[in-house]
Amino acid sequence: MLRIALALALGFAAITIAGTATSVRAEDKKDETKKLEGKLTCTKCALSETDKCGHALLVKKDGKEVKYYLKDKGAKESYHGKCCTADVDATVTGKVVEKDKKLTIEDPKVEIKK
Structure with missing residues (x-):
């Protein structure tokens, strides 16, 4: 026993x-902090998804385009003018969080490629 x-x-x-x-x-x-490379675009002007300017990083992964929404200040960000009317190549570093089947990058550090 x-x-x-x-x-x-x-x-x-x-x-x-x-x-x-x-x-x-x-x-x-x-x-975990991730470093992603892709096209930085405006969620209002280019994607027509929001009422106010915001940012999304479009990343090619396995032949598909994956959208990562940046949690930032939108049009008040210093890099906004460069990506509002045209997509730009960028590297974004931050914490990737999935919520409601939507990928978001928290505390993004954006580096625009020249």
């Missing part, structure tokens, strides 16, 4: 530890 109780206790402990380690790894990936 003691052996069964000990085996059960060790089994539950192993499952608990494995579950904790898995959830920690998943949280680490969410907070």
